Amino acid sequence: MKTLTVQEAHGMLKKIANEWINHEEQLGEIDRKIGDGDHGIGMANGARAILQNVTETDEKNLANLFKQAGMAMMESMGGASGVIFSALFLGVAKAAKKQEVLTVEVLASGMENAVKEIKQRGKAAVGDKTMLDALVPASEALSADHSRDFVSALAIAREKAAEGVEQTKRYPAKHGRSKFLGERAIGFQDAGATSVALMCQAMYDYVKEEEK
Amino acid sequence: MKTLTVQEAHGMLKKIANEWINHEEQLGEIDRKIGDGDHGIGMANGARAILQNVTETDEKNLANLFKQAGMAMMESMGGASGVIFSALFLGVAKAAKKQEVLTVEVLASGMENAVKEIKQRGKAAVGDKTMLDALVPASEALSADHSRDFVSALAIAREKAAEGVEQTKRYPAKHGRSKFLGERAIGFQDAGATSVALMCQAMYDYVKEEEK
Amino acid sequence: MKKIMNAADTLVEDMLAGYVSAEHDRVAISKEHPRVLYKKQKKTGKVGIVSGGGSGHEPLFFGLLGENLVDSVAIGNLFAAPTPNAVLAAIKEADQGAGVICLFGNYAGDVLNFDMGVELADFEEITALNLPIADDVASADQRHQSERRGIAGDLFVLKEVAAAAAKGYSLEACYQIGLAANSRTFSLGVGIEPGTNPINGKKNFELAANEIEFGLGIHGEPGIEKMPLVSAHKLVGKMMARLLLELQDYAEQELLVCVNGLGATTMMELYIVNKEVSQLLQQAGYHVSDTVVDSICTTQEMAGFSITLHVLNEELKELYQMEAFSSCYFHKEVDQ
Amino acid sequence: MKKIMNAADTLVEDMLAGYVSAEHDRVAISKEHPRVLYKKQKKTGKVGIVSGGGSGHEPLFFGLLGENLVDSVAIGNLFAAPTPNAVLAAIKEADQGAGVICLFGNYAGDVLNFDMGVELADFEEITALNLPIADDVASADQRHQSERRGIAGDLFVLKEVAAAAAKGYSLEACYQIGLAANSRTFSLGVGIEPGTNPINGKKNFELAANEIEFGLGIHGEPGIEKMPLVSAHKLVGKMMARLLLELQDYAEQELLVCVNGLGATTMMELYIVNKEVSQLLQQAGYHVSDTVVDSICTTQEMAGFSITLHVLNEELKELYQMEAFSSCYFHKEVDQ
Numbered sequence A, B: 001m002k003t004l005t006v007q008e009a010h011g012m013l014k015k016i017a018n019e020w021i022n023h024e025e026q027l028g029e030i031d032r033k034i035g036d037g038d039h040g041i042g043m044a045n046g047a048r049a050i051l052q053n054v055t056e057t058d059e060k061n062l063a064n065l066f067k068q069a070g071m072a073m074m075e076s077m078g079g080a081s082g083v084i085f086s087a088l089f090l091g092v093a094k095a096a097k098k099q100e101v102l103t104v105e106v107l108a109s110g111m112e113n114a115v116k117e118i119k120q121r122g123k124a125a126v127g128d129k130t131m132l133d134a135l136v137p138a139s140e141a142l143s144a145d146h147s148r149d150f151v152s153a154l155a156i157a158r159e160k161a162a163e164g165v166e167q168t169k170r171y172p173a174k175h176g177r178s179k180f181l182g183e184r185a186i187g188f189q190d191a192g193a194t195s196v197a198l199m200c201q202a203m204y205d206y207v208k209e210e211e212k
Numbered sequence C, D: 001m002k003k004i005m006n007a008a009d010t011l012v013e014d015m016l017a018g019y020v021s022a023e024h025d026r027v028a029i030s031k032e033h034p035r036v037l038y039k040k041q042k043k044t045g046k047v048g049i050v051s052g053g054g055s056g057h058e059p060l061f062f063g064l065l066g067e068n069l070v071d072s073v074a075i076g077n078l079f080a081a082p083t084p085n086a087v088l089a090a091i092k093e094a095d096q097g098a099g100v101i102c103l104f105g106n107y108a109g110d111v112l113n114f115d116m117g118v119e120l121a122d123f124e125e126i127t128a129l130n131l132p133i134a135d136d137v138a139s140a141d142q143r144h145q146s147e148r149r150g151i152a153g154d155l156f157v158l159k160e161v162a163a164a165a166a167k168g169y170s171l172e173a174c175y176q177i178g179l180a181a182n183s184r185t186f187s188l189g190v191g192i193e194p195g196t197n198p199i200n201g202k203k204n205f206e207l208a209a210n211e212i213e214f215g216l217g218i219h220g221e222p223g224i225e226k227m228p229l230v231s232a233h234k235l236v237g238k239m240m241a242r243l244l245l246e247l248q249d250y251a252e253q254e255l256l257v258c259v260n261g262l263g264a265t266t267m268m269e270l271y272i273v274n275k276e277v278s279q280l281l282q283q284a285g286y287h288v289s290d291t292v293v294d295s296i297c298t299t300q301e302m303a304g305f306s307i308t309l310h311v312l313n314e315e316l317k318e319l320y321q322m323e324a325f326s327s328c329y330f331h332k333e334v335d336q
Ligand SMILES: Nc1ncnc2c1ncn2[C@@H]1O[C@H](COP(=O)(O)OP(=O)(O)O)[C@@H](O)[C@H]1O
Pocket: A031, A035, A036, A037, A038, A039, A040, A042, A043, A079, A080, A081, A082, A084, A118, A121, A122, A123, A124, A129, A130, A131, A132, A175, A176, A177, A190, A191, A192, A193, D079, D080, D081, D108, D109, D110
């Protein structure tokens, strides 16, 4: 599978949104350990806004689809993850400008945009125990992929994201609400990174099923 | 035993005070059911004030002993029972004026004073589920006693007081904090009546032991 | 029990010391009695305003010591009315030559002790009148209005009587204002979770996980009935239906509203309650002049709230409009 | 969970509607954004003051909308910073032609959203500056003061910047006041019992029966250490020892103090805390100009409190003295 139509990309967005909604409880529990416990509620809110507000009014306008998703999250969520996860989709929207279909290349360059934007806004780097610890390796995996095939590219990306989540357990927190915990955060995984891993898993599951 | 010296009367007061202190918990539990749960604390406060402030400066001044007890309760307790139980001892003080020893007669007339004063201040009558339901029958028993012997007079008084407490379970409350409960108070005994019964029991125990 | 305190036997004194430190430019502890606080600034010739009651309901009662509000307060032990001597000392502190009015919640203990306090004041040639506030409709029916217990409605009655005193009304005129204000004040509360008595660590009542007490008193005294917790909309609907019955006899359509939290109930919840209250009042054709949403009359960290409706008339309205402030309350009209 | 509410998805809107009903003569909901409230009365030409943050901390932030205080607020979901669009709308409502300052607690989410809001305002030719308040000494050491999170110290910084704006100071001058006020504000909190998230019914942390969290954040974020509950005297002593370290660099000896309850902690406890605070400050030779004891910055019905010390200088003192009032706070100097 080398391309996704606007309709398929929409299907993938819905899959991501549902994955977040299904893990509302778990994401909340993770955030409760070292943060304020609302990450699940926030992501589920954003996901529901995606399900409600993203429409394929224009079958050729891929950028608009992702822009709608980003704006839906930005307007519904608030909090740290509202800005950060909307930046993620807006980064993809930027890369998708004038594109009619989604390719691994477009997705990879969108992720790169997102990483840049998120780093600049949030002033965090890899190793700071944020969602970047999952997003950066996933994004790098996509960019490094030569197959240009969604299934194999996303298989690696999702693995890297999951590894990134595991890594976050080892770090003290330097950003977000848990940063004030310093060393006491060690041993607990980052909530936002978990959401990124769920997103990668959902994208992989979607293309895997579509391929059948 | 027909008379109590000032010193003995003081011993009896201490016995009463200790009885209340020992039942702080239980009195609180009773008040918690249909009131605000502080009757035990209040009586124990008053009792401790008696133990601290009542002194036999004058061996011949029986009235002063009971006045000290009443004033100690009035100044330390507050609440409904502060006024009411201090009125009880002040009533005895009034009857003990110019007396050098306590007799059943003096005690009985003191209780009568107290009943009158308490009824006037609190506007309650027997059957209203207050301490009067124990005090009035106990007082009547003392007044009706012909033995003039403390042990036998107090044996009946304490029995009547205990019966009065049992009676309070049957009444709806008309005074004090539980009055607002109306019928819902039925089945629960009155806290202040329980304190009266404890007092009668302590007086009986004291004279019984002294007699030996 | 998890309370921030030193010891049970210094509980009230520690609290009063901390309050007076915070407000030392405005209030002080009486030299006559350690459980009496008074407002430093006095006007000669006005009627003195005393309030008081048991501890444990903070910021009441000392929280209302202030400008055009209360002149002195007598403070009791936890949940216990102040002693007659404390009442006497408070009356003396408040006396500015024109007599004194004592306002307090209508509970047996408070009535007994304030009555004795007033008798003692009489020996000292100070005329003091007691005005027990009786606003809780859950505690007695309309025919026995004066027997009702006092809850958060204290605030409006106090505010108006104190304004009358500040304006120079006579003792008798202030007293009449108080009677009128009191008879026009109707409150109803619900209890949701118990509070803890800091002296013995006991919860003040028991409720099942999804149960609330309808019509509960501010000491945790049981109320009209236990019922399941329902939505704010339904619960407030039920409370307002009861309260609006009381308003039928009045021609006036102008009200003051107080939504009072009992301790642990959040301001978020209180505002949600007020949304329902104000909608229902609007539907019923009432006009709300002022709304107080706060936790002024509490019972430790009990959860629950009460709604108070106070029917204004021209005179009461003018009195209410007077600027007033204290540590826990202020009123100031907006220039429009 | 026992919360008085209608539904999770109308929680914030119901609360805002109830607040605006109560304060309708003073505040209104913005037509630009349903999560923005503004003060009706405006002065042209002054610097606009915006505040805001997540819901669940009531009466913050909208409780500070008022005279010589905040002009508009942007409100987020429960414990979540407001969205960039809400911030933009609040900036527009506050703008009175002289620029706008946004004051909020220094949390990643708030900084991210207010930064975007300010960028959006820039497109509309409104100059807005962000001033994240960083007073919680438990959250970073002295070398990283500007990284600290914001807790109850918000109040004093806001009060002084708003007074500067009301006095007609320029945007830059107001901003400098804010920086100075912020750098002179030091808070430390303890958590005693968790609060409940009204959306999902979860407690926000766990503590053993006799355990407290020293240095906890207002969202229930863990703090410096867990420790056993000790007497008010010992606990406040430990907190003050930490806070007084921060005051060493200042020549000034004049302070503002805030003892802030986190929700379910009673006023009785807060005053007991204040007794200890004021004694220690007096011993250390400080003079307290004003003390606020209240629950202004809360986390639902969490139990706990924070102590804030704010070092005045001549200019800040003069600004603080300006009369100010809102639904949850007022300041008025006593004529002596
Ligand atoms: N500066 C930052 N850069 C990148 N990600 C961040 C930053 N700050 C926080 N995050 C992410 O946001 C997550 C928390 O999101 P959420 O709980 O929804 O917001 P909040 O912290 O406002 O409650 C963290 O787990 C982290 O991954």
